[in-house]
Amino acid sequence: IQERKGQELNLEEAKHKAELADKMKSKYLADMSHEIRTPLNAITGFSELMAFADSDEERQGYYEIIKTNNQLLMQLINDILDLSKIEADAIKISYEQVDINELMDTTFASVKLRMPEGVLLFLEKGSCACSFGTDSIRLLQLINNLANNAIKNTKEGSITLGYTCLPNKCLKFYVKDTGIGIAKDKLESLFTRFVKVNDYVEGIGLGLAICQGLVTKMGGSMHVESELGVGSTFSFVLPSHEE
Incomplete structure (x- = not known):
């Protein structure tokens, strides 16, 4: 009898997990549909308006809107592809010796261009010279993903990019912000795919899931x-990884 009860509990748990997975899939499809349609509608609508613009200034305004939504759409598609590769274990990591300070300087310059008005950007380096075995492209992607999240959720104060040296040839990279913060009850699910802390910012909650998978x-x-x-x-x- 005890064994049968155990089997019933296992079946009930499996059913519950399957139902949760189905709900998550439905939510994903609904979110994905909405997020893809939003930039597509903007690109289509303002492309048509450009043909009837009365001045170069008006035409330039439409162009900027189209450009922004095009970038948003491309980022969305790239995130979907990256997450699919990570989950299929098909993503390639290529290790090489990287000058971390040079990489951080490059990242800082790139992020600075995207900073909102009134928010300061700082860079903290853990060493005056640091060679590290890693995939520079993926490391840039990780820091940029975290920086983009910070930018979306920080309206005043500052954002800090940095790294510190740890024992056993390890480095700790961080992005610190003075933004809206996250409730403690949401921290556990933060790195789950399709989870969004703030429903009022763009995206479908793939960035942190991608970071988790890459790391x-x-x-x-x-x-x-x-x-x-x-x-x-x-x-x-x-x-650190050798080549």
Whole structure:
């Protein structure tokens, strides 16, 4: 009887998991449909309006809207492809010796161009010279993803990019902001795909899931510390790899 009860409980648990997966899939399809349609509608609508623009200034305004939505659509598609590759274990990691300070300078210059007005950007380096075995493209992607999240959720104060040196040839990279922060009850599900902390910002909640997948693939771990209304610090630790 006990064995039968155990089997029934296992079946009930499996059924519950299947129902949750089905709900998540339905939510994903609904979110994906909405997020893809939004930039597409803008691109289509303003492309038609450009043909009837009365001045170059008006035409330029339409062009900027089209350009922004085109970038949003491309980012969305790239995120979907990256997540699919990670989950299929088909993503390639190529290790090489990287000058971390040079990479951080490049990232800082890129992020600075996207900073909202009134928000300061800082860079903190853990060493005056640091050569590290990693995939520079994926590392840039990780820091940029976290920086983009910080930008979306920070309206005043500052955002800080940085890294510190740890034992055993490991580095800890972090992005710290003074944004809206995250409630403690939402921290556990933060790195789950399709989870959004703030429904009022663009995106479908793939960025952090991609970061988690990439960091795991590179032998590291991700962490988050946050206080609602004060800000958040996202960080990840990576080991050094030989070429």
